[in-house]
Amino acid sequence: MVVMIIVDVETTGLNPEKNSIVSIGAVDFNKPLDQFYQECHVWDGAEIDDYALKVNGFTREQVTDLSKKTLNEIITEFLAWTSNNSDMTLAGENPGFDRDFLENSAKRYGLKWPFGYRTVDLHALSYAHHLSNGTTLPLKKNRTDINLNTTLLYVGLPEEPNPHIAITGAKMEAEAFSRIIHGKNLLKEFKQYAIPEYLQGEIDYDE
Incomplete structure (x- = not known):
């Protein structure tokens, strides 16, 4: 049985020491209807990169809106959501990025970080x-140029819509993992997209 937590975070930049998470999306690969999504305002003093906001669609007003939950609150909720999972392995597209932001955020608030260093990278699987x-x-x-959209198209899905929304990214990545690993559809919302013949008939590790 393949059990992973597919996670996608949206942030205000690329540096987990200087930038902040603004949303977390995640899917339990073994129970794909069990999903997590929360948004928050940035931690006090976090740097905000305009290009990052262009990618994720948030405005400066939204990411600094104090009526939103704090990062402390949503990282605590995320860790609680994962606590009942039998496999604490994070996965996604370039999951080291998401892991580093999540781990830094947990440590910022003195929270126990339960995940290991190793992750499962959709890029490597696609490659x-x-x-x-x-x-x-x-x-x-002379370097691989496979990005998430390359992989999504390869498995028969449309490109990730803009702006990037964390839960949308997590769900599309989970669907791509399922199609490459099992040759099967995972979520009903993607059933309309045919699975390419070269992905069908893969080994079913659940049997």
């Missing part, structure tokens, strides 16, 4: 399947 399928790898400057 490996491109190779095994004999599909030409997209390259840029």
Whole structure:
């Protein structure tokens, strides 16, 4: 059985020491209807990058709105949500980014961080399947240029809509994991998108 927590965070920049989480989205891969989504205002003094806001669609007014929950509150709620999961492995697209922000946020408020360092990267899984399928790898400057949208299109899904919303990203990544690992649809909202033939008939690890 494959059990993971697919997580996606939206932030005010790339540095977990200087920037803040503004939303957390997550899906329990083994129980995909069990999902988590919360938004918060930034911690006091956090730097806010305008480009990051352009990506996630939040405004400065929204991320500094003190009527929203605090980061302390939503990271506490996220950790409580994950506490009943039998596998505390984080997964996603470039999940090290999400892990570092979540871990830094937990430690900022003196909360116990229950996850290990290792994560499951959708990019690596997609890269490996491109190779095994004999599909030409997209390259840029002699390096892999597979991004989330490349993978979503590869598994038969549309590109992630803009602006990026954490729960949408988490759900689309979970669906992509399921299609590559099992050759199966995971969430009903994506059932309308046909699974490519080269992904069908994969080993079903649940059997």
